[in-house]
Amino acid sequence: xxxxxxxxxxxxxxxxxxxxxxxxxxxxxxxxxxxxxxxxxxxxxxxxxxxxxxxxxxxxxxxxxxxxxxxxxxxxxxxxxxxxxxxxxxxxxxxxxxxxxxxxxxxxxxxxxxxxxxxxxxxxxxxxxxxxxxxxxxxxxxxxxxxxxxxxxxxxxxxxxxxxxxxxxxxxxxxxxxxxxxxxxxxxxxxxxxxxxxxxxxxxxxxxxxxxxxxxxxxxxxxxxxxxxxxxxxxxxxxxxxxxxxxx
Ligand SMILES: NC(=O)c1ccc[n+]([C@@H]2O[C@H](COP(=O)([O-])OP(=O)(O)OC[C@H]3O[C@@H](n4cnc5c(N)ncnc54)[C@H](O)[C@@H]3O)[C@@H](O)[C@H]2O)c1
Numbered sequence: 045x046x047x048x049x050x051x052x053x054x055x056x057x058x059x060x061x062x063x064x065x066x067x068x069x070x071x072x073x074x075x076x077x078x079x080x081x082x083x084x085x086x087x088x089x090x091x092x093x094x095x096x097x098x099x100x101x102x103x104x105x106x107x108x109x110x111x112x113x114x115x116x117x118x119x120x121x122x123x124x125x126x127x128x129x130x131x132x133x134x135x136x137x138x139x140x141x142x143x144x145x146x147x148x149x150x151x152x153x154x155x156x157x158x159x160x161x162x163x164x165x166x167x168x169x170x171x172x173x174x175x176x177x178x179x180x181x182x183x184x185x186x187x188x189x190x191x192x193x194x195x196x197x198x199x200x201x202x203x204x205x206x207x208x209x210x211x212x213x214x215x216x217x218x219x220x221x222x223x224x225x226x227x228x229x230x231x232x233x234x235x236x237x238x239x240x241x242x243x244x245x246x247x248x249x250x251x252x253x254x255x256x257x258x259x260x261x262x263x264x265x266x267x268x269x270x271x272x273x274x275x276x277x278x279x280x281x282x283x284x285x286x287x288x289x290x291x292x
Contacts, residue, residue: 046273048073056134058085060235064261070096078102107161117168130169132162140196158203179222186229215281231287233259254289
């Protein structure tokens with residue numbers, strides 16, 4: 045078991061990639077904290093995780109709300125749970141909109157959740173990792189959109205590009221304390237987030253991916269496990285992009 049006795053906080057774990065990561069980490073012996081905006085979805089995944097035999101709890105959380113994130117980590121403190129792993133995964137794709145038509149609300153609705161949410165959670169987790177004195181792993185979810193741009197998704201592109209750069213800077217701040225900060229920038233992966241995209245985009249996703257298919261959440265969870273475990277002990281500030289060849 046690669047994560048035995050570790051505690052992993054996973055945001056947006058009620059669906060898609062977060063759910064797959066929670067189940068994969070649980071299978072490796074980690075205790076799981078589900079921080080999810082949608083309470084019902086969070087509870088559903090909590091039951092799946094608990095069925096694997098590990099300890100877990102869920103905290104309904106909006107990661108774009110600084111006070112809510114403080115309460116999330118307070119809930120760990122109250123239970124006497126440390127923080128060994130943070131996965132900043134919560135997010136939404138917004139609606140594809142050309143930048144000249146994008147409203148302030150559309151912009152902030154995407155940038156604030158991804159970028160501020162990642163900052164708020166990272167700050168609270170790292171405070172605790174420093175106090176614990178035994179290192180830790182922070183894994184941020186970027187996107188190929190943050191590497192090459194997504195036309196019509198300027199807010200998403202900016203947020204994901206920001207997360208990739210945030211990863212590089214923060215990784216250097218805490219490397220000496222054994223806290224490894226890395227990023228995963230997936231290509232297209234089959235999750236509910238794709239439901240917001242227009243139908244005509246789907247064939248293009250496959251056509252533009254040299255492997256000839258959309259990815260599975262478990263294929264991203266495998267990369268997350270690598271970055272969370274000691275297997276990646278010399279990997280710091282990197283962005284790994286499992287994308288079927290979409291971006292090389
Ligand atoms: N699926 C893809 O193709 C793909 C590709 C690249 C990157 N990503 C990124 O992976 C991450 C997970 O996406 P997914 O595909 O699993 O999507 P998803 O829609 O299946 O899951 C996202 C989860 O985040 C939750 N969430 C949204 N806003 C939140 C908030 N403010 N606070 C807490 N939880 C919130 C949602 O309720 C949902 O359960 C996102 O950051 C996304 O941008 C996804």
